[in-house]
Amino acid sequence: MPVTSIEKDLDALTMTIVADFPVPVSRLWTAYADPRQIEKFWGPPEYPATFTRHDVVAGGRSDYFMTGPDGSSHGGYWEFLDVVEGESFTVRDGFSNDDGTPNTDMPSMEMAFAFEEASQGSRLVTVTSFGSLEQLEQLIAMGMEEGTREAMGQIDDVLADLASFAAARSTEAQVLSETKVRVSRIIRGSVEQVWRAHHDAELMKRWLLGPDGWVMVTCDLADSVGDTFTQEWERAGGGDRFGFTGELLESTPPHREVTTESMIGMEGDPSINELTLTAVDGRTLLALVITYPSSEVRDIVLGTGMVDGMEASYARLERELVAV
Template identity: 60%
Template structure:
């Protein structure tokens, strides 16, 4: 059990949990920074979590859903108040209603996570601040302490699994619910470099090409909310031309951008893409959460999209970022 101390202080209205691990601070921090890892230990053993948004930067948010053994679901969110990469982050932690909105009728807590080196590895100290003694008693009565200890008891296995989440792995596809998929990969480059590569037309036309033998004759980029974009590709010789267009819904450089996506010439509901960049060991974790129209997910993924993305990201590393 990694937890070495739990202190509940009714005077300061806090609960502090200290846990130590035989890994470097960088490895421990990345377990919290990477949603693929965090969701393997954020929920208790019988209430695993799925993160549909994870923006580890000041002003960002994370959204998650925990599912119980009988299918019950409970949603939560973080609002990031402060982030000192590799050292600490502070969040407002609250509940989400069934429709996904923030449940203002339920209590919220301020949580501070602090990371530091030890002689044997690293330590994370989690301090939860409550608004009142009544709130403290309410949340402890709901099983907050037991749930947190159960969740953190899973961390050793996650931290030991370096290979699954390391740089050098190809694009990974995770199905979420009935109409979402998260595609993720660590790209060898800084967050600023990867962001620029996604928003500079000259760079985009050099790497976002999918398999060999394709070019990108049309590359119109959207860089502000309300902008539209248009990309078109064709094979060598001018055959099989196709393209996508859409609108920028949200953008927070160099962290996150949300866009719609529709194939040109088709009148169908768009896909919504949420791209998030997070710096981790080995480069920048790129997470693309795609929300598909009803019944379209398997069809789109079945086109070999992940393989095409992997070819593009490999080209981004070898032909753009390696020369930067």
């Protein structure tokens, strides 16, 4: 059990949790920065978490839900107030309604996470600050202390699973809901390099090609929110042209952007693509959450070999960055 102490200060309205781990600080930080890993331990064992957004950057946000044994869903969010990469972050933690908006009927709290070196490896000190004694007592009565112990007791298994954060791991897709899929890949390169690779047309034409044998013939980028983009490919030598178009909805360089995406010539509602880039141990975790119009569209797209094509493209991207 990694938790070594839990102290409640009723005068300061805080609860401090200290936990020790036999791994380097960088490994522990990655477990919290990578949505694929944090969702394996953030909820108690009987209430596993699913993160649909996880922007570990000041001004960023995380959205998640915990699924109970009876199938019930319980939403939560983090608003990142401060982030010092590899060392600490502070969030506003609260409950969410079914539509993702904050549940103002429930208390929110500020949580500060500090990652420190320790004699046996690393130490995590989490200080939760409550708005009032009533809030503190309410959340303790709801089982916050016991839930925290159970949740953190799962971290050891995640930290021992080195494959979960190996830089050589290939692109993977995880179904998050009926319509959401998260595609993830660790890229050898900085966040700034990977962001530029998604916003330099000539560079994109060299790596965003999918399987061998295709060329990108059109790469018109959206520079500002509200602009549209067009991307088209065809087989080397010509033929079988296809492409996508969409609109830039949000942009927070160099960490996050949101776009719509529709296949040219196809009717129907667009997909929504949420790209997040997170620095992890000198590399970049690329996470793309795709929201499809329906589960049927989701399954059709996944069945096309999309993930294999993305892996081929990201492998080319790495070669481009290594050559710089």
